[in-house]
Amino acid sequence: MATITYPEQRAQTQRPGILDWLTTVDHKKIGILYMVTAFLFFLIGGLMALVVRLELALPGAQFINAEQYNRTFSLHGTTMIFLFAVPMLAGIGNYLVPLQIGARDMAFPRLNALSYWLYIYGGLTIFASYMVANGVAQLGWTGYPPLSNAQYNPTVGADLWAIGLIIIGASSTMGAVNFVTTILNMRAPGMDLWKMPVFTWTVLVMAFMVLVATPMLSGALAMQLADRNLGTGFFDAQRGDPVLWQHLFWFYSHPAVYIMVLPAMGVVSEILPVFSRKPIFGYKAIVWSTIAIGALGFSTWAHHMFTSGLPRLLEAFFALSTMIIAVPTGVKMFNWIFTMMGGKLRLKTPMLFTIGFLGMFLIGGISGVFQAIMPLDRQLHDTYWVVAHLHYVLFGGTVFGLFAGFYYWIPKIFGFMLSDRIGKVHFWLTFIGFNLTFFPMHILGVLGMPRRYFDYPAGLGYDGYNLAATIGSFLIAFATLIFMYNVLYSGLRRDKEWAGDDPWEADTLEWATTSPPPDYNFERIPVVKSLRPVRDARMALKRSGASQD
Numbered sequence: 207m208a209t210i211t212y213p214e215q216r217a218q219t220q221r222p223g224i225l226d227w228l229t230t231v232d233h234k235k236i237g238i239l240y241m242v243t244a245f246l247f248f249l250i251g252g253l254m255a256l257v258v259r260l261e262l263a264l265p266g267a268q269f270i271n272a273e274q275y276n277r278t279f280s281l282h283g284t285t286m287i288f289l290f291a292v293p294m295l296a297g298i299g300n301y302l303v304p305l306q307i308g309a310r311d312m313a314f315p316r317l318n319a320l321s322y323w324l325y326i327y328g329g330l331t332i333f334a335s336y337m338v339a340n341g342v343a344q345l346g347w348t349g350y351p352p353l354s355n356a357q358y359n360p361t362v363g364a365d366l367w368a369i370g371l372i373i374i375g376a377s378s379t380m381g382a383v384n385f386v387t388t389i390l391n392m393r394a395p396g397m398d399l400w401k402m403p404v405f406t407w408t409v410l411v412m413a414f415m416v417l418v419a420t421p422m423l424s425g426a427l428a429m430q431l432a433d434r435n436l437g438t439g440f441f442d443a444q445r446g447d448p449v450l451w452q453h454l455f456w457f458y459s460h461p462a463v464y465i466m467v468l469p470a471m472g473v474v475s476e477i478l479p480v481f482s483r484k485p486i487f488g489y490k491a492i493v494w495s496t497i498a499i500g501a502l503g504f505s506t507w508a509h510h511m512f513t514s515g516l517p518r519l520l521e522a523f524f525a526l527s528t529m530i531i532a533v534p535t536g537v538k539m540f541n542w543i544f545t546m547m548g549g550k551l552r553l554k555t556p557m558l559f560t561i562g563f564l565g566m567f568l569i570g571g572i573s574g575v576f577q578a579i580m581p582l583d584r585q586l587h588d589t590y591w592v593v594a595h596l597h598y599v600l601f602g603g604t605v606f607g608l609f610a611g612f613y614y615w616i617p618k619i620f621g622f623m624l625s626d627r628i629g630k631v632h633f634w635l636t637f638i639g640f641n642l643t644f645f646p647m648h649i650l651g652v653l654g655m656p657r658r659y660f661d662y663p664a665g666l667g668y669d670g671y672n673l674a675a676t677i678g679s680f681l682i683a684f685a686t687l688i689f690m691y692n693v694l695y696s697g698l699r700r701d702k703e704w705a706g707d708d709p710w711e712a713d714t715l716e717w718a719t720t721s722p723p724p725d726y727n728f729e730r731i732p733v734v735k736s737l738r739p740v741r742d743a744r745m746a747l748k749r750s751g752a753s754q755d
């Protein structure tokens with residue numbers, strides 16, 4: 207296997223200029239562009255969250271009015287879901303999938319670049335509504351009618367919101383076509399589907415979900431645009447049915463939760479075995495449960511609509527299907543726990559974030575089962591309980607998984623190790639800040655504090671919990687600054703700690719090439735004989751007594 211070190215390789219290739227980045231069709235560069243852009247949107251969405259939390263720190267209006275509040279939290283939700291979480295995972299997938307399957311690039315490199323640039327275009331369209339007077343949509347991230355009907359919200363902001371989302375949908379559909387084709391057709395010799403790394407599996411299932419779910423949202427948005435601008439009445443209470451929007455929206459947006467969470471589950475499934483020094487427990491069970499989640503994910507959407515007056519029988523169906531989907535998730539949980547049991551755990555930063563993921567996602571999953579119980583949901587619906595639940599899933603799950611992945615793969619992507627000491631500070635501050643922010647929201651929800659309100663009266667027992675949540679959110683922000691400092695510090699210091707090809711003694715093919723990989727990924731396409739080809743090579747080398755450089 208090639209063992210050119212990073213500095214030598216850097217000397218061989220020229221430093222890439224800005225034009226090189228703007229015109230690139232290399233999946234690795236596109237992956238990095240995706241990740242950097244999505245991280246910027248995470249910062250922007252995070253700033254909006256801080257504004258929301260500052261407003262709610264104390265009872266009474268603080269520094270923004272109700273309308274500004276509505277815009278801010280709406281754009282926070284939209285940004286975090288559509289411009290941060292989904293594209294960030296597409297970025298990691300873009301970078302890693304070809305490497306993990308031993309391919310030289312994605313199947314359609316130009317389409318890949320087009321997906322990325324459409325994502326920018328869609329993001330700018332959504333944010334362009336800031337430039338228009340009264341422009342920014344304030345419909346929540348769900349755009350429910352009647353609020354989104356023209357007579358209640360005649361601004362062009364709601365149109366830009368919908369158009370931007372349609373563009374983003376086109377981008378992720380193209381990305382999904384690319385992933386499916388790449389994974390099904392371009393695997394290294396010997397890598398049948400059952401020797402494919404779990405992360406690649408999760409990206410495959412995620413891509414199928416995108417292909418099925420996204421057209422539903424795009425169609426619904428087009429109908430909403432027609433209602434607003436062409437005088438149709440699909441979602442009008444007199445001529446059409448506002449609840450139809452809810453069905454179409456959640457037919458996309460419930461699967462979207464798994465679109466955001468499955469690849470994060472893939473990330474932790476890569477890290478757990480490597481940092482437990484054991485093979486993953488029950489590989490096939492993990493893959494089958496991924497497929498099951500992908501399929502069942504389409505049968506639960508109306509659990510978001512228990513208060514919209516569905517027929518009782520339908521409600522019962524959706525309550526049941528929601529509880530059933532907890533089963534494959536539980537299967538995974540046990541697989542992960544058994545992977546750690548009896549292993550030699552290495553508690554480095556990637557592993558800490560992975561364990562954080564397991565705990566936080568478990569809490570989010572359990573609070574979700576609470577909401578599946580219809581009579582209970584009548585009480586919890588549209589309270590802060592839901593805000594707590596969704597952040598335990600999307601922050602505790604996706605974001606913790608992402609940070610685990612960053613600490614694990616940045617050495618591969620850039621060639622240097624991140625400081626583990628600073629990483630641990632980052633982890634603990636995030637962990638404490640996260641729980642301080644979102645755990646009290648469960649209690650606020652049970653006490654009846656409604657979500658999406660810009661204020662609350664004193665004396666209802668809300669004050670202390672809200673203040674705690676605001677303090678926690680600033681801890682998260684501080685932790686994120688520490689992460690950025692870590693990347694800069696570890697990357698810019700003179701005595702950088704070089705990663706080498708395989709710093710973690712890992713299993714999967716991305717560790718078989720140099721860090722960072724050359725343009726063509728692999729000098730020779732590796733031949734795969736098991737689930738852990740890099741470990742096989744390492745063991746063979748050890749047996750033959752040769753020293754590994």
Ligand code: HEM
Pocket residue numbers: 251252255256258259279280282283284286287290291345346347348593596597600601604605643657658659660679682
């Ligand atoms: C950086 C830390 C974060 C903080 C402090 C935070 C805070 C909040 C708060 C307080 C709300 C409720 C606003 C309201 O109901 O009036 C909210 C809503 C929301 N957040 Fe976050 N959030 C954070 C990160 C995230 C992340 C990472 C995601 C997704 C990946 C996310 C997705 C959402 C969504 C979808 C909503 C619902 C918006 C709506 O109801 O329309 N948040 N956030």
Ligand SMILES: [Cu+2]
Pocket residue numbers: 459460463506507509510
């Ligand atoms: Cu759902």
